[in-house]
Amino acid sequence: MNPKTVKASKPPRLLLEGLFAFPPNREILGGTAYFILEKTGNILIDCPFLDEDNCSFLQQQGGVKWLVITHRGGIGQSVKDWQKRLDCEVVIQEQEAYLLPEVPVTTFETEIVLGDNITGIWTPGHSPGASCVYWNHHQGVLFTGRHLLPDNQGQITPLRLGKTFHWFRQLQSVAQLRDRFSSETLNYLCPGANTGFLRGKGLIDNAYQQLLTLDLEKLRQQPTRF
DSSP states (O other): OOOBSSOOSSOOEEEETTEEEOOOBGGGTTBOOEEEOOTTOOEEESOOOOBHHHHHHHHHTTOOSEEEOOSGGGOOSOHHHHHHHHTOEEEEEGGGGGGOTTSOEEEESSEEEETTTEEEEEOOSSSTTOEEEEEOSTTOEEEEETTSEEOTTSOEEOOOBTTOSOHHHHHHHHHHHHHHOOTTTOOEEEESSOGGGGTTOOSEESHHHHHHHOOHHHHTTOOOBO
């Protein structure tokens, strides 16, 4: 299938040197995809809207080596088409690979290293194979899919949704990220949804300090949001 002739509403936005964010994609429930420029191979995180403008932009930047899917809701109907168009490697946590039966994929269990500065990290809870992607640039950037999202105040938090796979495992994954990083290694967070709550900033700074302030015990009692 050729890319759709409908144009995306806005071009990708430069957030930091080497990092772009695409407009929310209605095919994945308003999810935000990100594009990272790396010398060892460019990385696309989740699927932007499939149209000629987005395809041309990615090709002009040198193409995509890896397309990383952070959770089952980020798959959409265009993964197969993006893979063919970009001739890229699709990376997904092993528990959700079955959702892409017609796409050749590279799977991982707990972690995967892509190039020199990118690591995929399994963070189950939101979905069985939910993952985050860590970029070792700009004092550390973490792409969280729907594992951690901004609330209506722009503060990062896990959300207990109707589609949440396992809430307590999600909180355990948050604790593991908190223990893994520090203020020196985690500076920014790029969520895969709810980016409108960032009020134009496009990303969350001071990310590690926000992780530290999360009251995981209180969050255990958080009601489900539908």
